[in-house]
Amino acid sequence: MQPAADTDVERKGTVFDVTGNKAYGPEGSYKVFAGKDASRALAQSSLKPEECRPEWDDLSDEHKKVLNDWYTYFSKRYNIKGKVEGATNM
Template sequence: MPDHVEEPKRFEPKEPVQLDSPKDDPFTLEELSKHDGTDPSRPTYVAIKGTIFDVSKKDAYAPGGQYHVFAGKDASRALAKSSLKKEDCRPEWEDLDDKEKTVLEEWFTFFSKRYNIVGKVVS
């Protein structure tokens, strides 16, 4: 028997994605909010646990898209809770239970395999 269990491939994209090297450009939450998909001259960003992902190529995050509520925000809490409520789209996640923290980690893995990391949220 093997000593370890192989990480499931369920987070792998169906089509291979060529990602750029991660950036750590600093963004305040206010600056991040300007990247909500409503200004066509700016890319659309979603942050998870302070890491900012460029989701511009995915229509679901554009205005009218099913996940637009996350655009321009650190949506950690909402993702952990599997919530599409605007009031849950906030960065606080440390007080969540272990199950929700696991869900959040899974979302982070999912995003990191599909979207370029363009920065970090700073206070």
């Protein structure tokens, strides 16, 4: 058996290692987020691939709170692999 490939999800310029969570794998319900900055999609509770993009500063205060809640959740649950160089929405 081959080892699982690393899976990363980015939030607000931070890259989280979600490798151990099958939900982000090829057959998982959150596969749309894997390897992308999913900030906007998470803020809007969207699973649409076109919403997986880093721009979130134009969102409503309510959506920004949702994104911050997700960021806190990921920070407590997953290891940080790094930061995206040049990310402006942190």
